Amino acid sequence: MAVVVAVVEQARDAAAREDWAGAYALLHEADRHPTEPLAPGDLDTLADAAWWSGHVDESVAARLRAHAAHVAAGDWRGAGATAWWLSYEYRRLGRPAAAAGWLHRARHHLEGRPDCPEQSLLAMADTAEAQEHHDPAAALAAARRMTRLAVRSRDAGLVALSHQAEASVLLAEGRRAEGLALLDDAMRAATAGELSGLSTGRLLCLALTQCMGAADFARAVEWTDAAMAWCTAPRPQRAATTPTTSATPTRAPTTSATPTRTPTTPTTPTAATPTDPTATATDTATPLPLTDNPFRAPCRLHHVEVLDLLGDWPRAEDEARLVRREVMADCLDVAAAAEYAVGEIQRRQGRVDAAARSYARAHELGRVPQPGLALLRLAQGRADTAPAGLRLALDCQTDPRHDLLGRARLLAALTEVTLAIGETGAAAEAVAELERLAPAQDVPLLAAMAATARGALALARGEEAQGVLRRALALWLELRIPYEAARARMLLAAAARAAGDTDAARRELAAARTVFERLGATPDAHRATPRPLGVSRASTSAP
Numbered sequence: 001m002a003v004v005v006a007v008v009e010q011a012r013d014a015a016a017r018e019d020w021a022g023a024y025a026l027l028h029e030a031d032r033h034p035t036e037p038l039a040p041g042d043l044d045t046l047a048d049a050a051w052w053s054g055h056v057d058e059s060v061a062a063r064l065r066a067h068a069a070h071v072a073a074g075d076w077r078g079a080g081a082t083a084w085w086l087s088y089e090y091r092r093l094g095r096p097a098a099a100a101g102w103l104h105r106a107r108h109h110l111e112g113r114p115d116c117p118e119q120s121l122l123a124m125a126d127t128a129e130a131q132e133h134h135d136p137a138a139a140l141a142a143a144r145r146m147t148r149l150a151v152r153s154r155d156a157g158l159v160a161l162s163h164q165a166e167a168s169v170l171l172a173e174g175r176r177a178e179g180l181a182l183l184d185d186a187m188r189a190a191t192a193g194e195l196s197g198l199s200t201g202r203l204l205c206l207a208l209t210q211c212m213g214a215a216d217f218a219r220a221v222e223w224t225d226a227a228m229a230w231c232t233a234p235r236p237q238r239a240a241t242t243p244t245t246s247a248t249p250t251r252a253p254t255t256s257a258t259p260t261r262t263p264t265t266p267t268t269p270t271a272a273t274p275t276d277p278t279a280t281a282t283d284t285a286t287p288l289p290l291t292d293n294p295f296r297a298p299c300r301l302h303h304v305e306v307l308d309l310l311g312d313w314p315r316a317e318d319e320a321r322l323v324r325r326e327v328m329a330d331c332l333d334v335a336a337a338a339e340y341a342v343g344e345i346q347r348r349q350g351r352v353d354a355a356a357r358s359y360a361r362a363h364e365l366g367r368v369p370q371p372g373l374a375l376l377r378l379a380q381g382r383a384d385t386a387p388a389g390l391r392l393a394l395d396c397q398t399d400p401r402h403d404l405l406g407r408a409r410l411l412a413a414l415t416e417v418t419l420a421i422g423e424t425g426a427a428a429e430a431v432a433e434l435e436r437l438a439p440a441q442d443v444p445l446l447a448a449m450a451a452t453a454r455g456a457l458a459l460a461r462g463e464e465a466q467g468v469l470r471r472a473l474a475l476w477l478e479l480r481i482p483y484e485a486a487r488a489r490m491l492l493a494a495a496a497r498a499a500g501d502t503d504a505a506r507r508e509l510a511a512a513r514t515v516f517e518r519l520g521a522t523p524d525a526h527r528a529t530p531r532p533l534g535v536s537r538a539s540t541s542a543p
Contacts (some may be wrong), residue, residue: 004035008042015045018197020052021289028287031062040069040078043271047085048198054290054330060089067105077118079107084121092330117153120146127165131172134399139169157199160186164206171214172401176442180216183207191226200230201295208302212491215405215445216478217309224306227299289327297326298334304341311482311519313345320345336365344372348483350522352379368393371413378417379523386417408437408449415453419460433459448475452488455495467496486515490528506530 011026027046033036038046043066051059063086070078083106103125110119123146130139144165152157163186170179189195190203204227209219300323308314323338343358355376359369370393374386392489393410400407411434418427431453438446451472458465469492476485493508509528516525 004030008038011042011045011049013108020049021292024049024053024055024289027196037069039128040066040073040075043069043257044078051089052197052289052292052294053287054294054328055287056089056093057286060086060093063089066352076109076113077116077388080106080113081118082117082122083109087125089330094332094441096532115152117155117158120149120153120158124161124165127169131169131399131402136169137172140166140173143169148399152455155197156189160189160195160199160203164203164210168206168210168402169467171210172399172403176214180214180219183210183219187223187226191223191230197293201293201299204230205295205298205302208299211408212405213301213403215408215443217306217445217481220302221306221310224299227437228303231293231296231299234535258481291326294328294331297328297331297338300326301334301337301341304338308345309339309479309481309484311515313349315517317342317345332365333367336362337366339365340367340369340372343369343376345377347372348524349520350379352376354488368396373415374413378420383417383420387414387423390414390417404437404443404446408434408446411437412449415456415493419456424457424460427457427460444475444479445481448472448479448481448484448488451475452484455488459491459495459498462498464499466492466499470494482515483519483521486512486519486521486524486528489515490524 007026007030011023011030014020014022014026021046027038027042027049031046043062046234047059047066049060050056050062052428063082067079067082067086070076070082083102087099087102087106090096090102106125107122110116110122113119123142126142127146130136130142143162146165147162150162150516163182165525166181167179167186170176170182184202187207190200190207193200195203198525204223208223208227211217211223258485300319304316304320304323307313307319320338320341324335327335327338339358339362343355343362346352346355346358355372358366359373359376362369370389372512374390377383377386390410390413394407394414397403397407397410414430415427415434418424418430431450434446434453435450436449455465455469455472458468469488473485473488473492476488489508493512496502496504496508509530513525513528516522516528
């Protein structure tokens with residue numbers, strides 16, 4: 001028993017330092033050969049360590065046992081927190097009924113009790129549910145209730161997550177300045193190393209998703225760099241410790257809603273050393289960690305999106321393939337998005353068959369492969385089939401306010417394909433909605449997309465288009481998004497040629513062709529080659 005107690009103490013120490021591979025190996029071994037059951041708090045730690053090590057099913061199994069142990073011990077706070085985490089994990093695994101049941105159980109444990117940090121987790125769930133039901137007032141009230149509980153608990157991670165939750169509500173309601181200010185404050189805490197690894201990872205993923213959804217490209221670039229630095233930073237291997245022989249275990253139940261560990265970066269996985277000298281090699285085999293940071297794949301996916309826009313396509317494609325290898329079983333949406341990102345690069349480079357396969361894999365994993373698939377159909381000469389898929393994708397957006405960029409991309413693509421088949425009326429409707437998404441110039445990415453689409457529509461109608469297209473080009477150049485800047489130059493060249501300014505048309509085509517050739521966008525480079533009898537129809541695109 002003394003050896004097992006020593007192993008558990010070492011595991012607690014490893015968990016406190018966020019050495020999850022070490023904690024997992026030690027607790028997995030202690031749990032396989034117990035002289036007594038692990039305490040509820042140690043089962044919670046085993047669940048956390050298994051999750052950080054990529055063993056999602058084992059994490060759920062350990063957390064189920066932890067919940068039963070907390071209930072048996074009469075620890076309603078521990079039981080409530082564990083039930084909430086089970087709801088979270090089941091939701092990520094695509095089991096909504098189980099997730100709803102465990103959230104109900106968490107409410108049963110925590111509602112009507114004295115204020116405690118764990119109740120902030122219920123407030124977080126209330127915020128998300130109110131947003132799903134399109135009730136912004138209730139969502140904002142729940143987010144602010146979460147903040148009050150978090151501040152009272154003095155849990156820095158919960159405070160930062162509450163700011164992120166409130167920012168999500170405010171951004172969806174168009175209160176951009178207020179929302180981004182709260183998000184900036186939350187990210188300051190995360191990037192300064194003030195939070196646990198769990199809080200840091202969740203905030204990075206949520207904030208990056210919000211930045212891209214809000215089309216805030218400058219923040220997305222800055223925070224993606226910070227996220228990748230955190231995900232890839234090395235940490236010294238844990239030092240081996242000699243087992244003690246204390247006869248009395250000190251396994252107090254874990255009651256904090258979020259980890260309160262010293263902020264560190266995850267360790268590199270280390271092999272476990274058997275602790276039971278009588279066990280055989282087969283008996284003591286501990287599953288090797290599948291990852292040392294489950295947040296790496298989601299953060300890398302955001303990095304892929306930024307690299308794609310910045311025109312670093314070879315690196316973006318390599319990173320997307322890494323995402324596919326790193327992604328965990330509870331993040332199939334991340335795997336699907338990585339497949340889609342690869343398809344987008346392949347499509348622009350003219351690798352049509354490869355792009356079709358990538359889009360098909362993304363669809364199999366649950367992602368609607370739009371607008372890329374519609375633009376692929378356009379490139380294949382099947383433009384008449386493209387609008388239906390885009391309209392379906394637009395209709396399937398349950399709340400476009402949470403993903404302005406996603407909706408803008410669909411509308412920009414719909415403008416392009418409808419213009420290609422001569423449906424200027426449908427294109428005009430798409431442009432009008434796109435412009436409503438970007439009413440002010442304080443969102444340069446949306447403004448650039450809207451101006452490009454408006455210019456393409458004006459050009460198709462035979463109207464003056466150079467002014468709006470020059471504004472679009474200036475915005476793309478300011479954003480440093482080269483592919484879209486080159487596409488805007490193509491439209492500008494067509495507008496200049498229509499106005500009789502052939503010199504300006506040649507200059508814009510030459511500048512566009514240089515960028516396309518550098519990016520490997522062969523089809524666009526071919527279209528940018530000057531032709532004696534005129535230029536082919538240029539079109540708008542979605543970043």
